Amino acid sequence: MVQQNMLQNTKSRFELLKWLLIIFLLVGGMVANFYYSQVIVTIRAAVGIVLAILALIIAAQTQKGRKAWSFIKSSRTELRKVIWPTRQETVQTTLVVVLMVIMTALILWGLDSFFI
Structure with missing residues (x-):
């Protein structure tokens, strides 16, 4: 029981360390972008993209990151299940909305x- 509690405590500390590293990467990237403002924009953008990707990779390995990734995958599955309207239905609905807006106006x- 004590070993399991220590293992859980170590995992939570490691999770905290990962989140601190993510924050350090993102804040460090913003500070470096400001500090090296004389450097070419494309280089700064490339470094920013690399840091953001690195932060996402680290975040994906945390518990909350795994839950978020699972949510994204299930959202994509649900998006495929949606029955989208045909072009004709879309055009007709748009025309009805436009006509109602004109009538209301x-x-x-x-x-x-009348009241002026």
Whole structure:
């Protein structure tokens, strides 16, 4: 029981260390971007992208990162299940909305003109 508790405590400390490393990478990248503002923008952007990817890789290895990745994968699965409207349905719905907006605008314009 004591060993399991120590193992759990070590895991939570390691998770905290990972999150601190992620924060350090992101904040360090922002500070470096500001400090090296005279360097070419493409180089700074490339370094920023590399740091962001590295932070994402580290975040994906945490418990919350694994949960987030699982949520993203299940969201993509649900997105594939959606029955999207046909082009004709989309055009018809758009036309109905446009007509209702025009009618509402005309009614409001008429009421506004009547009470002035």
